[in-house]
Amino acid sequence: MxxxxxxxxxxxxxxxxxxxxxxxxxxxxxxxxxxxxxxxxxxxxxxxxxxxxxxxxxxxxxxxxQKLPKTYWVQVEGEISDEALAALRRGVLLKDGPTAPARAQRLDTPVLWSRVPPVRERKSIPTSWLELTISEGRNRQVRRMTAAVGFPTLRLIRIAIGxxxxxxxxxxxxxxxxxxxxxxxxxxxxxxxxxxxx
CATH class of the missing domain: 3.30.70.580 (Pseudouridine synthase I, catalytic domain, N-terminal subdomain)
Structure with missing residues (x-):
């Protein structure tokens, strides 16, 4: 087995x-x-x-x-906008081509373990969380996707595969x-x- x-x-x-x-x-x-x-x-x-x-x-x-869906909790710099979420859902253009549409939604700040070292945050810039599900596996794809829509990833946690x-x-x-x-x-x-x- x-x-x-x-x-x-x-x-x-x-x-x-x-x-x-x-x-x-x-x-x-x-x-x-x-x-x-x-x-x-x-x-x-x-x-x-x-x-x-x-x-x-x-x-x-x-x-x-196999295109197994992979789901991530993503902390990004800034308050994620409706426009950015819509772009992720449509698919965004990266240097290696357009991505497939993703499932993307805002996420309340999850209760998580502390990261070592902690995320470097700037007091003058808020952060926010989203849940993102993709079915591709390109190199550093999630980070590149959030950056492409204007919200750099600060912390990335995969919570599910299939x-x-x-x-x-x-x-x-x-x-x-x-x-x-x-x-x-x-x-x-x-x-x-x-x-x-x-």
Missing amino acids: PKIILFNKPYGVLSQFTDDSGRPTLADHIKRKGFYAAGRLDYDSEGLLLLTDDGALQHQISHPR NWRLGQLQPGEHRLEEVYGAPKADSARHRRRGRTRR
Whole structure:
């Protein structure tokens, strides 16, 4: 039975098990053997990263053709405008081409763990949060999208991939689940059962 690890990747941890420069990696948090990351999450981003012990499942989760939706909570500089949200929903033009339409909505400031180091905010400029769901996986896509509509990203947390959700996992914690069936492009339907691991 394929197994999957849901891991809350802290800020400043690489989405890999080794690093020649000595930076923090998955090996500092995941001690289970035979698991590999299904996709990645940037060094300066936080939240849900999936790892699996099954090569076929890894491919199904991470391959761009599967178009699994990924949902992020994004803190941006400034009060996000209706025009900016509308542009994100239509899709925005980046240097590598237009993005697909995203789901975008304002978000009340979520109750979250403190980031280390903390986000550098300017007292004279407010910040706001939005929830953004995309089905693509370009390099630093969410950051580039919010910048393209005039609201630079300050903090980025992935909370869901398909139907897998971060839930109550704290930074550095992970949960092991067994996977029944394969994730689907539309809804990632699957049945699962899990237990918490730290």
